[in-house]
Amino acid sequence: MPQFFLNKRLIILLVSIIILVALIGFSIRDREQLTWPEQFLKDTTGWVQNVFAKPQQFVVGIFEDVQDLQNTYKENKELKSRLDNLAKLEADVQQLTKENEELRELIDEKETLRDYTPISATVIGRNPERWHELLIINKGKVHGIEQNMAVVTANGLIGKVKSTQQFTATIQLLSANDPTNRISAEIQGEESVYGTIEGYDGDRELLKLKRIPKDAKIVEKQNVITSGLGGIFPEGLPIGKVVDVEPDEFGLNQTAFIEPGANFYDIKNVIVVKREMIKPDLSEMIDDEEEEL
Incomplete structure (x- = not known):
C-alpha cells in the first residue's frame, strides 16, 4: 500500500512538471494576442500598480518641490549677495575711472600703455600639421594689420601677427615652439611681479613665464597679463x-607655469590689437637675436 501511494505521488509530480513546462513554453512564444487569463492578470496588476504609484509620485513630488524651494532660496540669497558686491564694484570702478581721467588731465597725459584699437577677424585656415x-x-x-600685433580671443591672448598679406594675415600662437617669441608679462598681486613668456610646455599645456626674481612671492591662481613694457x-x-x-x-630666478585663458585648439574668431602709444625703438632695448613684445 505505501508503495502504491509513493508511485502515485511520483506520477503526479511528473505530470505537474510537464504541465508547468508546457505552460511556460506557451507563455513565452510569440503571439499577437494574450489569452483572457493573461490579459486579466496583466490588467489587474497594472491597475494595482497605478493605484499605489499615484500616491507615491505625489509624496515624492512634494519632497522634490520642498527641496527645489530650499535650493531656490539659497541661490536667491547668494545671487543677492553677488548683486550687492557687483553694485559696489561698479561704483568703485566708476570712481576709479573718474579719478584716473582727472589725474591724466592734470598731468596732460593723453595716452597710456593700455590704449589700443581692436580689429576683429575670422580664422579661415589652419594647417593640420602645424595646428x-x-x-x-x-x-x-x-x-590695418601689421606684423607683431597682439592677437586675442574673448578669453585671453593667443599670439601675435607673424606676417601680413594684402587681405590675410598669419598668426603665430603662443603654443608655437619659437625661442624668439617672448612677451613681457606681469603677475598681478599686492606687488606686481614681472617676467617674460618664453616657451610652451606641450605635455602640460602650460606657458612658461621666466626671468622672475628668486625672492618674488607667487601663489597659484594669480592673474597674468601683458605688462606693455615690451614696446x-x-x-x-x-x-x-x-x-x-x-x-x-x-x-637665480624662478619660472612660473601659466594656464592660458584661451583655448589654442578651438579658435574661430579673434581680435587683432593695434597699440595706440608710439612704439619705442626695439634695437635700443634688446639684442639683435632676441625679440620681446
Missing part, C-alpha cells in the same frame, strides 16, 4: 593664471 603653431585670418594690410603689446591683455612655480636650473 598648434599657425593660423590664417581674413584681415590683412588693407585693414609692442599694450598693457593689460589677459594671458592666464599661475598654476605652479619652480626655480630655474641655476637657482
Whole structure:
C-alpha cells in the first residue's frame, strides 16, 4: 500500500512538471494576442500598480518641490549677495575711472600703455600639421594689420601677427615652439611681479613665464597679463593664471607655469590689437637675436 501511494505521488509530480513546462513554453512564444487569463492578470496588476504609484509620485513630488524651494532660496540669497558686491564694484570702478581721467588731465597725459584699437577677424585656415603653431585670418594690410600685433580671443591672448598679406594675415600662437617669441608679462598681486613668456610646455599645456626674481612671492591662481613694457603689446591683455612655480636650473630666478585663458585648439574668431602709444625703438632695448613684445 505505501508503495502504491509513493508511485502515485511520483506520477503526479511528473505530470505537474510537464504541465508547468508546457505552460511556460506557451507563455513565452510569440503571439499577437494574450489569452483572457493573461490579459486579466496583466490588467489587474497594472491597475494595482497605478493605484499605489499615484500616491507615491505625489509624496515624492512634494519632497522634490520642498527641496527645489530650499535650493531656490539659497541661490536667491547668494545671487543677492553677488548683486550687492557687483553694485559696489561698479561704483568703485566708476570712481576709479573718474579719478584716473582727472589725474591724466592734470598731468596732460593723453595716452597710456593700455590704449589700443581692436580689429576683429575670422580664422579661415589652419594647417593640420602645424595646428598648434599657425593660423590664417581674413584681415590683412588693407585693414590695418601689421606684423607683431597682439592677437586675442574673448578669453585671453593667443599670439601675435607673424606676417601680413594684402587681405590675410598669419598668426603665430603662443603654443608655437619659437625661442624668439617672448612677451613681457606681469603677475598681478599686492606687488606686481614681472617676467617674460618664453616657451610652451606641450605635455602640460602650460606657458612658461621666466626671468622672475628668486625672492618674488607667487601663489597659484594669480592673474597674468601683458605688462606693455615690451614696446609692442599694450598693457593689460589677459594671458592666464599661475598654476605652479619652480626655480630655474641655476637657482637665480624662478619660472612660473601659466594656464592660458584661451583655448589654442578651438579658435574661430579673434581680435587683432593695434597699440595706440608710439612704439619705442626695439634695437635700443634688446639684442639683435632676441625679440620681446
